[in-house]
Amino acid sequence: MESQNEAAVVKETSVLADPPVNFGKLLRSRREEAGLSLVALAKKAGLARSTIVNLEHDLTAPSPQTLRRLASVKALRLCEIVKTDDGHRIEAWFCDAYNPMAMNHAMVRALNGPGGQIEQSYLYLDPQSACDWYLLCNNEQYISLYRSQVPLAKIAERIIKESKGIGIDVDGLGCGDGKTETELMQRLADLVPSPPDLQLYLLDISHVLLSEGYRTALNALAPRRIPVFAIHGDFNDIARNPLLYLHPTSIKRLRLFLMMGGTFGNIRDEPWFFRDLAACAERGDLAVLDCGLARGSVDDPAQIRNIDPAISAKRPADIYNRFLTGPLLRHIQGCRHVTLRTELSTHCPVPGSYSIENWATVEKEYELARQFLVWRVKRYDLDKLSLCLSNLGWKTLQAWKYGPDKLAAVLLVQKQ
Ligand SMILES: C[S@@+](CC[C@H](N)C(=O)[O-])C[C@H]1O[C@@H](n2cnc3c(N)ncnc32)[C@H](O)[C@@H]1O
Structure with a gap:
């Protein structure tokens, strides 16, 4: 690990993080500076010669995969890990579109509007919300029933088998406090020679949680020489922001997208x-x-309403109350009282899945009560989820059921 220093803010991680309009011109000049012919570059990047010709003439825009391949050709200098003056590697990145203050304003506007659905990411945005989530996911009961039960050693074993000896870049999408992500890295490192060819990229929308997750990962992984990078951003932007889809050394490395702690179901x-x-x-x-x-x-x-305890209880468990009502109580002007209730929705995009929805009734002075959908978490039929992902190009390699009555699962899927 080159640096255990405080993460520095990066101005420019790569020219690809902000691709110029005339990308073709840039590519051509870098190729010529590097003394590479079209054929030589095509070979190095694993691309067709015609692809490079088309790019250089700005006839096509580069796809994320093409950018990743070009970025891996070091001589082009398209993607360089920026170093600070004293030589330390910079390990925290901010996506262009990441603007927590603007998101906070949008959340306050939405909460003071007529009601309706609240963007799920808002729940983690303000510092108190992030702290409340931290308390919730570190609650003893949650840890003993779920977090500690995830079969991370078995998952790591299968990942290493699939990696066939090449390095692995792990992208923790919505990493929160980063504990599970860090533990998986440790289990992966246990299975390969030291120092392990592993890198961890943590991505979160909450500045507070990402800072916490980054520190946790760094403390545990630096001694094992596993680099950790923190990316402040929105995972919904993944295909639109090179900082999210490009890694400086991404070619011939396996990439693993990791969504733990129910983030997928949100x-x-x-x-x-x-x-x-x-x-x-x-x-x-x-x-x-x-x-x-x-x-x-x-x-x-009707059967789901009877047998799923999260719905039959009619309101969320007490430990969720503070986290779910906090943003409403803090940000809705004139808010006098908030009551939560739980509902079932079967209008979900993945066949066979349903959504447990927590609605809040907000009572205000001199106004009619408003209804906000504050939290939604989905439950899946494993076979139908696998089929749905397979139709989208992701084949299920293995699934592990865990937790009480084996009603939670981790799926390992592979891009076809
Ligand atoms: C359910 S928590 C899971 C946290 C962690 N992975 C775990 O295992 O405990 C969801 C996490 O995703 C983050 N998140 C929510 N929406 C996001 C988005 N659009 N982009 C990036 N992170 C997001 C939240 O801030 C939170 O840390």
């Missing part, structure tokens, strides 16, 4: 997200998805 439209993710992945790249499983068939909502 995504509004999973097929939409996985189409984007597929565009950013190379054939053979992996994704690890942690999710809750359906308690019954969506064809029989």
Whole structure:
């Protein structure tokens, strides 16, 4: 590990983080400076000569995979890890579109509007919300029933088998406090010679949680010589922001997208997200998805209402209250009282899945009560989820059920 210093803010991670309009011109001049013919560059990057000709003439825009391949040709200097004056590697990046202050303003506007659905990411945005989430996911009961039960050693074993000896870049999408992500890296490192050819990229929308996750990962992984990078950004932007889909040394490395702690079940439209993710992945790249499983068939909502304790209880468990009501109580002007209730929705994009929705009734002075959908978490039929992902280009390699009554699962899927 080159640096355990405080992360520095990076101005420019690569020219590709902000690709110039005339990318073709830049590519041509860098190729010529490097003394590479079209054929030589095509060979080095694993691209067709015609692809490079088209790019240089600005006839086509580079796809994420093409950019990753070009970025791997060091002589082009398209993607360089920036170093500070004293030689330390810079390990925290800010995506262009990442603007927590603007997101906070948008959240306050939405909360003071007529009601309706609240963007899920807002729940983690303000510092108190982030701290409340931290307390919630470090609650003893949650740890003993779920977090400590994830079969990370087995998952790591299969990942190493699939990596066939090449280095692995792990992208922790929505890493939160980073504990599970860090532990998986440790289990991976246990299985390969030291120093391990592993890198961890942590990505989160919450500045507070990402800082915490980064520190946790650095403390545990620096002694094992595993580099850790922190990326402040929105994972929904993955196919639109080179900082998210490009890694400085990404060619001939396996990429693993990691979504732990139910983050996958919070995504509004999973097929939409996985189409984007597929565009950013190379054939053979992996994704690890942690999710809750359906308690019954969506064809029989009454049965689900009876047997799924999260819905039959009619309101969320007490430990969730502070986290879910906090943003409403803090930001809605004139808010007098908030009551939560739980509902079932079977209108979900992944066949066979349903959503547990927490709605808040907000009572204000001199106004009619408003309804906000504050939290949504989905439960899946494992076979139908696998089929859906397979139709989007992600084949399930293995699934592990865990937790009470084996009603949570981790899926390992591979880009075809
Ligand atoms: C359910 S928590 C899971 C945290 C962690 N992976 C774990 O295992 O405990 C979801 C995390 O995703 C982050 N998040 C939510 N929406 C996001 C988005 N659009 N982009 C990036 N991070 C997001 C939240 O800040 C939070 O840290």
